[in-house]
Amino acid sequence: MHESKKDAIFAEPLTQVSDFVFDQRVVEVFPDMINRSVPxxxxxxxxxxxxxxxFAQPDSTIYDLGCSLGAxxxxxxxxxxxxxxVKIIAADNSAAMVERCRLHLQGYRSDTPAEVVCTDVRELAIDNASVVTMNFTLQFIPQDERQQLLQRIYSGLNPGGVLLLSEKFKSDNEQLNEVLVDLHHEFKRANGYSELEISQKRAAIENVMRVDSLTTHQQRLQDAGFKAVQVWFQCYNFAALLAVK
Incomplete structure (x- = not known):
């Protein structure tokens, strides 16, 4: 197992803040970054x-779409x-993430086979699925392609199968959205991030991560055909939904 290093990617002033990329630098600090950033x-x-x-069904496939390091x-x-x-297919489009994910999975003994593939999740075939997880992945897919991806997942799920969707979201109410954003920033400060780090990270990620409202997520899932949709976890402006086929 590789020890995660402390995330200091945005600690120094940058003359130009580039769009956020899941590269080798991020791989090295990702566990620290996500635990200190996602309540x-x-x-x-x-x-x-x-x-x-x-919800796992016998003789089915379980998918982790946008698996990053495989948590x-x-x-x-x-x-x-x-x-x-049961077998697991984990997919991510970052070669650096996939390489480290494979090492992480090798570090734990299990009778359940798990394959890690480097591909765009929009192009991965979903078939005979009982559980599909997208843990903070959909927010990095272009907004006009999200419905189509959810539709493909729904089609590939067996009856009674589920999609586990975790996302950062924005409130439909502007005032309450500001409150949630402020609470999230307080969470990051409490975890040792400086104002500079918070603002530079926000600038780097705003072009690549477009967040939707919970209402939008729920409507998309219903439009895809899911018969039941439930928020099962929420902390500030982060939520996890369970959608049942």
Whole structure:
């Protein structure tokens, strides 16, 4: 296992803030970055494991779309003991993330096979699926392509299968959205990020991560055909949804 380094990518003033990229620099600090940036992240991973245990079907495939370093894949894999014939496919379009993800998965013994593929999740075939996880992935897909991706996931799920979707979101109410954003920034300050780091990270990510409202997410899932949609976790402007086919 590789030890995660402390995230200091945006600690020094940058003459120009480039768009955020999931490159080798980010890979080295990603666990530290995400735990200090996403409130409730470990609780979401724990819940993904619990929900996978509940909804995984025998002889089916489980997908982790946008797997990054494999945290959700590991959470799912650790809860699949006794589920016969299940395999995991984890996908990410960052070669640096995929390489490290494979090493992470090798570090844990499991009877559940897990394959890590480097591909755009929009091009990955979803088939015979019982659980599909997108843990803070959809927000990096162009907004006009999100419905189509959800439709493909729905089509590839078996009856009773589920999509586990975690996203940063914005409130429909502008005043309340400011409150949630402020609370999130306070969370990051409490975790040691400076004002400079917070503002530069925000500038780097705003062009590549477009957030929707929870209402929009729920409507998309219903439009895709999911019969039941439920928020099962929320902390500030971060939420995790469960959608059942």
């Amino acid at each position: 409730g992240y470990q609780s979401i991973l724990h819940g993904i494991g619990q929900l996978t245990q509940r 959700a894949t590991l959470a799912m894999r650790q809860n699949l003991a006794g589920h016969a014939g």
